[in-house]
Amino acid sequence: MIDMNLTRRSALEIAVAGGLVAMAGSAGGAGPPSAAAANDWAFLVGRWKVRHRKLRERLTGSNDWIEFDGSSENWPLLGGGANVEDNIFYTPDETYRGVALRAFDPATNSWSIWWLDSRATDRLDVPVRGTFENGVGTFLAEDSWKGTPVTVRFRWSDITPQSAKWEQAFSTDGGATWEVNWVMQFTRA
16 A cells, blocks of 8 residues: 655656556547646646535435535646646545546547545546536546446536635436535635
């Protein structure tokens, strides 16, 4: 297991960078990202304080939310064609980490986002894929939650130099309706 207390330029970052190069290459991306794509995540580079609001139970009709603090740090890779976001979650029950891995595919002009959770380091989540339009990033994937097929949506919005909002939602009806189950409010640290 990787010691998460190593410096930021640790074995994890080197492994992630290598993995993103391989993933971007296998997706058909051969050249550097466009200037627009390289700037898509520029707003997120640096350190952030994060306020989390997470639905306690998903897809049960619950309206019981838990709130907790966290922190995040993001840095670009591959000339802006990829980036890594290292998160710490201070939940009421435990403290854990998670990493978002993002890579741009010039062939499809879209981003893929993979999630790695320190509580299950043996797998990456199914990637969500999408783009930014009019200052909002929308990324989708087909997955399952506790055996129920879901469409997963990540949405980045309300982006300013000092703040941003991320939310995750699930749909069980092909996107006709959505249940938002996690909201992260980013404030520049």
